[in-house]
Amino acid sequence: MSQHANDIFLSAVLDRPVISLSGREVGKLLDVAMSPGDPLPVVHHLLVKTTTGTRRVAFSDLALFNQVVVSLKREPESLPNLPVAENEVLMRRDILDKQIVDVDGAKVVRVNDLKLALTGNGLCLSAVDVGFRGILRRLGYLKAWDFLGGALHRQLPAKEIDWLLVAPLEANLSQLTLTVTRDKLSDMHPADLANIIAQLPHRNVTAVLNSIDLEAAGEAIGEMEPEMSSRVLSQLESAHAADVLEEMPPDEAADVLAELSDEKARELLAQMDPEDAEKVQELLEHEDDSAGGLMNNEFLFVPPEATVEETLAQVRLLADEIDNIYYVYVLDKDERVQGVTSLKRLLLARGEEPIAGIMSRNPKTVQVDSSLEDVLELVVEYKFAAVPVLEEDGRMAGIVSADDIMEHFLPFALRWKQYKALRNF
Template identity: 40%
Template structure:
């Protein structure tokens, strides 16, 4: 998030945006709308400026046309922005030879949009600050004869400017509170518009959202209304959406899943950790859950169903079955190769559990152990045999005591025969004991 005085820019912003270094002057959208438009100097009034047409083909949108609303007439006109000769406080003057033509929004190509209609008073995602903001104004710079959108104004000052109270409010805040009222600018390259989403999908890459941390993306989706949420869910790839779902409030998870076809919901769930998937499915209505189970791969479905047999706040319900288990005669090279091949499928990669042919737990090897011994050393020679374990019916509080006492990242869960059933990750426990921190 960037802050600046309305009449000048901080050095940090100047260094961060090359457009500002080249700008001769700047404008706000609120200063360009509802102004008289003259056909030429001392020429007749054509109407008032009502919107700007911008091209989304550049990194920063360029204004390509001025839309003019004619008094008492529904039909609008437009003029190319390059035909604007002068802008003053009260009027916009066109060049004498400017071509003014009828305007219809239907005639716009997919890469050209009406800026006021698209952004003003709409919600956007600030992908730098990872939150949803409301657009109060837009900031442009003049660059080589073009008008270029460089910042989105989401601050109080932008709203006051549009209402005509900016100067008075700034003076009052300084006089009464000794406070300089700041602008809050978001650089355009950190902006992901939410309004008119279908039209922008090809123009503004979803990589901006997909590059966010899953927890930040989850917060953003939770703040959206139903329509915006559906558009985002439809645009994200399954892996990114699955990671974000794992971080969301259960009520939002359920709302999203119920809005999807069973086949698509199953594809997304298969990208989730089995323990997270089990928690989500447990919260779904029975008919929705049954529809998803019919579409899940049999092996994955059986893992989830097995976890659902346990209470959510017990070790059996909290554990994941995606962990690494190798035999004692396998070497460090074998372990590293296994990690390399299966890391994307595993929920626990910081421990390798050593088991016999009956899956009984013999010991554990940490990543540090793997990296600090000769590569052909058998795991049985370096494993720790005094392993702290939990049982499938251990409560969340009992697990919390183990994590607090030993500081592990994961605790293996065994049955009465000491066969490893899964691993409880600390994050899964946190989601139960402190959901306001874990989500």
């Protein structure tokens, strides 16, 4: 290549005449094909629409490529017509006007134009234009708008997102998605990721969930209302959906499965890890409006003879597997509650001290069939972070967290606002 513009927008070169070495018009530029690069995708070849069909011309066979002229080094007859590559990625067909995820802004945006930049690796896809400037540029009105804006001292700001910070949603673009982008998606706050998934067309949900780790997917789905979570989960292959459910707290997984058909729920439970499936199945047996229906059956407990040091070791061992740790419960060999201690009290106690010496005895509890109003009353009156739930025979079955009970009793107006924010799914 003898010369380039430093930055070229795709809209400026699409449908431009392609000129041969002798100055003859060969055809029109139909599309630009990309290949993976380090770190940015690189222009590999062009699609030129001629009177006899579409030719694929290698980028290395171009003499000029800019917004004024696209020309070949030789006559087209002497250039090879590249074969159609498997999983060919075309900028116009596959990216322009499509939705992508802005992982930095945590939102779904539409691609109005694409920016190409010359680097040491060749001509690379450097950014996407998601603003109004991209639309005006494609319509041919940008210069007039900039002139008017300059006269009025009100310039239209550029809204471009670096390709390093976007995640394409189309399945055939996965080869252009950078590892750093996948990591950024996984590192998003679950609520932000849930909001992104809720904005996506149904056909794109699987692409996003496949690009993030299972833990992040489980946390994001757990942030949604159960009805919406079940819709998202039903779009995944059963094995993948079961893996995601295993990463969710049992109570959230049970809420999602309760929204599915009995047949689908049984299918997913059968593919889950037996221990995880058993915990979820146990919760599905309780009424939704009872303490058992809202409880989480994963909680920390130790025997009465444990020391503070042994209890802290148990906390460290299981902290990664249990969603929230508020208290450590002391259970006898029959799984009946003898007492409870907070993490603060545990941290302030001496390591050799027995847990029975620092626990609070006769803690307030509810039964699995207790109403949610009963749970709320205890949380409000005693400012508990969680309330233990007992089976009919007195064995401890689980806990209801203050977060879960307060979320259940949120004012209707706030719940409606949350629903409307996600209703586009």
